[in-house]
Amino acid sequence: MSTKNLYPTVSLLLAGVLLLCSRAALAQGEFRRVGTVPPPATAERLFAASFECNEAGYREGEIPDDELVNTPNRLPNGWEVIANGSMPIVDSARIHYAKSCEGSAHVERIAGIDSVLIKARDLEWSSAPGKPFDVALYQQVDVVSGTAYSLSGWMLTLCGGSNTNPRNDCPDGYYMAKMLGIDPLGGVDMNAPGVQWVENRRNFVQPDGVTRIGWQNLRLGVTAQAPTITVFARINSPFQWHGNHGFIDALSLVQAPTATLTATPPITGSVAITLQWSGDLGPDIPLIPNGTHRLLFDVQYWHDANGRWRDVIGDVEAGEMVFYAACPGSLYRFRVQPRAEQPSGGSGAWPNQRYPGVWSEPIEIFVPAPAAEPVQPMPMDAQLFLPLVNNQRTC
Template sequence: MNRILASIPGRGWTVLWVGILLAAFWGHSDVQAQSSWTVPSVAPVLSNPDFECADGYTPDVNPAGDATLIPNGWTVSYRSGAPFLSSTRLKYRGGVCDDSGGLPFVEKLNGHDSLTILSQHIEWSDAPGKPFDVVLYQQVPATVGGIYSLSGWLVSICGRNSKPFDCPEGYYIAKAVGLDPNGGTDPDAASVEWVENRDGHVDSNGERLGWQNMRVATRALSNRVTVFVRMSSPFQWHGNLGFVDAFSLVRGPLSELAALPSEVEGNQVEVAWIGQQSPDVLQMAGSTHQLLFDVQARYGRTGEWRDLVTGAVDAGSTTFTAPCVDAAYEFRVRARSEQPEGSSGLWPNQRYPGVWSTPVRVYFNAAQPVEDPATPAVPNVPDGPIRIFIPQVSKAANC
């Protein structure tokens, strides 16, 4: 099996090597520097990101004519079915938003409240927990070319919320967050970048999974970006519901590769990366976020991306060894801003991805053998015709 090989030097040498490498590459006449970074001058601001009743909910009516409550700053779009939406506090505390004593527990992750989404006829009628698909969105002013990173938390419950759990095998409630770099309001537009999670609140062994962190990033193509949150329950089952809480939108971390040569002799090239932490993360008091990098490589323009480096801390470099020569490979890098697991940082543990850089292409020429002209090679070939079998080998399959 052919593999992509990589080695990461120690951090002290890495910093020195990166400086030398950047100077060498960017001074090379045959290469071009990567695109410059656009850092928006103003941080993005989400309205009611924690879905708090104190920040207000507006009365609305779902497709079945049932009264619902929509968090201020957000717009609802019922794609199918008639789910019930409300402030979790107002729903389960009889309309009371404050911290009055003796009231029931409220499922939330941050602040004092969350958004609850319940399936129609959740525990009554002959078909409780009817299917639904609902989207909430919010348009936020943006800077064209700026990177924006969204992190949010959702949890879904299928069937009973206590043992014995009875969600049928194969049933799920899909949770998704998305960003539209064009600032549109159509959740089905091709430009929307989605990330989806179908995990329930427990795993197949009945162990609690709880709230799921979901994150996505985009490069703004308009003077606004649109934040989407979606919950879709495609199966009818009693008790189906979900909660949404703790959304955070920031200027994303930045990254790019040091300029690479367009071609090299042999099968190795040094790949270096640099980046910049999100200015909004830097201003978070008590944060332990680190700037992490992922680097990937692929054969040609259509090969499968393979991990070359995962979770490297700070700028660095690595040696890429191409499995094939007389061939081209492409490289890309992405920055992430995350707190180390187990660190005493901020709660909830928001994770902010950047976007993948534009792929950079390098052609690997086979190294030419050096022959001694004084002793030319004389083939030992018998007289007469020679039959040679040359098998056809697919280079792409092994590269």
């Protein structure tokens, strides 16, 4: 073949290479845009997670119907608000009660100067106060699919509590549910079946109606299944009662701590399984200003005879132990969950966020049954006495 005839071939090859390179560059650009390149480590992955009126601030919310005319409805910037049914009053707690962001009246919050107020319609002044509501703030966050993230936050709910009745008179069986959730697929429907929730129904006081409980910490860990996850902070007040309102404050999302578990099968003739666990705080938690978080672990086991996970050991640091199987000749499963906590009673970051990881994939260990011993024949006139056995250990 002549050199002249090679030019078209070379040109075509170069064009193909350039086309492949351009497609690779485009794919790489798309790859980066959808968030599969790990974002840098950070002490906080949420925007405006403290809901301060003097920082990110609030915007005027839409009035969904005439019932909320002339009623404040301010939404925290960086967050969207959705509701099942009628929208309750949503507002900056400080602006609502102190009349401005600079006002000095008492405002419920766990940190900073502000929080989000969620208040039932017609709270005290109508013949039907405290209308039911179910509302959530949500924010979508870029993440890395397949990576676990941990959400921690604080809420306060007051069923039957108000300025006119500071004591709790919430009827038995009534409650207000504080809820944190994560959609690992990044959807914005809080009713989607894939949203994972944690819930707390404790009121602001003990059942005696006087002893204050106050703010409650909720937390959960979830593995992302898409380049975006959605964080929900929700208050569900399903019963009509006067005084029903609540507050949301100090949310925090970080890459979750991780844990590793090993389980060594028993040697022949033994039922002893050696468990070892350890982990890592991850890239974000060590960056929290003034943080003193340390890793703690919970270890559980599963046996089909129980039909549920049962605790082996909890609230412990990295270590090991021997687990003695009560039912040889069967299969056991083991798993571990890490969480980052600050030691109580000491200095550290405020508020005291707690960051759980996700449960590890179960490890299966089969415990062989002991070899059968030879049976000795019994005399024909021998009497056999069987003891009465109570409180036998389950598997």
